[in-house]
Amino acid sequence: MAIETAEPGNAPAEGQRVGRFGPYGGRFVSETLIGPLEELEQAYAAARQDPGFQEELDRELRDFVGRPTPLYLAERMTRRLGGARVYLKREDLAHTGAHKVNNTVGQAVLAARMGKTRIIAETGAGQHGVATATVAARMGLECVIYMGADDVERQAANVYRMRLLGAEVRAVEAGTRTLKDAMNEAMRDWVANVDDTFYIIGTVAGPHPYPTLVRDLQRVIGVETRRQVLEVEGRLPDAVVACVGGGSNALGIFHPFIDDADVQLFGVEAGGEGLASGRHAAPLSAGRPGILHGARSYLMESDEGQIIGTHSVSAGLDYPGVGPEHAWLKDSGRAEYRVVTDAEAIAAFHRLSRTEGILPALETSHAIAFAEQLAPELGPDRVIVVNLSGRGDKDIATVAAQEGIEL
């Protein structure tokens, strides 16, 4: 079966600047990065015109990643909730266990086309790091992964996995020792090594062209979903639900539905210990626009514009910013953003594990928890698709610790 990717509409709307989503996005970087970003933009534009690039990408996605991933009707979950039929888009079944690999495969193919020999990346939960180390190994490229020192501790299994794949993992001790600091450090590495190094950003954030590039590469999720749901239901879904940290799995599944006005799009942010506690990672729900990591988008910041520490039980959502296109989807009202707390996500993790035999990632568990609320509200004869963005094996130590169990 052919893999459906391409066809993203990249031409900016009238009056809109390239790389902007309304007032969001842009290229807020120091001068040294302008040249490399322009080079990347041009290389990507050229690749998009080249059928050979698309063929290579399709082949990698099919034979290496295992696409298309199934759209699975969660029957027992649907029965238990007594409302809309809930389908799960099984990105957890992609190679390396999450959607992240769709993006890393594409960027690695691009890197090779550009003659780059060294790959760097940032990672939070470690999923993007693993997906990057995997494609670097596959393509014989040197690989360095930056990871916040706190995340290195709480995601030890993924750190070891990256090392097994031949990557060097560098723990970042600066700042809050989490994903944002890993991204700062990766940017610093890139500035110093731009000639031979390709920076694979893991989400739809960062300076232009990354938000567009990563969205286009993740769009395969939504394109497949749209076809699959039409096949089994003969109609489009009423709602599409995905968790949002940086927002790549959400944008990947949302994007092909944006012009379908009857399809509601729900992004679910990490509510941590609750918005009122201040300990959360929900910039769209509780932050305001600002500039971080090369783009304007919603941020968690102090009154003076200092980035503030975030909290989520899920390392992959523990980020103070969000992709700029989500900021635009929020302001334009096309997508709605909700919040699920740590406790709600963990409860949903357990329920899905026992009801469907699927251990979801803690990030994904946020989307599951919201879908559980939505299904009865929508009622029967309605259809919800949840992006099951990753598998939860990496999180079992965290879940066990919540129950006072040490593995």
Next chain:
Amino acid sequence: MSRIAECFRGCRASGRTALIPYITGGDPTPERTVELMHALVAGGADLIEVGVPFSDPMADGPVIQAACSRALAAGTTPQSLFEVVRRFRQDDDRTPVVFMGYANILEAAGYQAFVEQAAAAGVDGLLTVDLPPEEADELSPVAAERGIDLIYLVAPNTSAQRLERVCTAGGGFIYAVALKGVTGAANLDAQQVAAQVTAIRCKAELPVAVGFGVRDAQSAAALAPVADGVIVGSALVRMIGECGDTPDLPARLEDAARALRRAMDEATAGGGT
């Protein structure tokens, strides 16, 4: 004429290369920053760059990252740095002051509000690392209105086409980034920098100052003959970090500035090397 233009004109007339020290504002405390600025002038500084601390200084190396953390821990805000400059201006109305920082601080304050307060306090220029000319639509007009120079970076990999654009967009001086990397990194190749400065001079009317990677008096001396100004940051900031909030900090900083001054003057006196 702006203080910055006056400063470079004076330097040129007396045949010296401007010494431009950078210190992170509020490190070790906002109160002491005023003293340190005076100490730098006493040691021979011609223009002072004051870093506005940011939680995520992506273009800076570990030395200035640590200084930002210390300054933020000391409670430094843009407001407290405006106050620092106001107090500095009570005794020094001549030395230009440039705020160097990151876009989100201006974005949070509001571009207009930030510029007005900076101008009122006596700040002469803004160097916002992650706000290249293409993204400065909001800042440019308000800065022009209040006579604040926007100083832009030129990197070794800035294309010839862009160079022209950056040089015409900027004011005050052109900040030539001498190496690919973060502040405080690696060694400089003076010859390569000379070629870079020559290329910039072809496009720019403005003076050209060189920074990033000027580690000590020796490297400052090597660059002095080829540029209008030499920016020294991490070397001084490291000293401030090591010295801490101690009584003799201003004297030590003054000595460090004087050593740079002397080395640069010796290098330019002989007609350059």
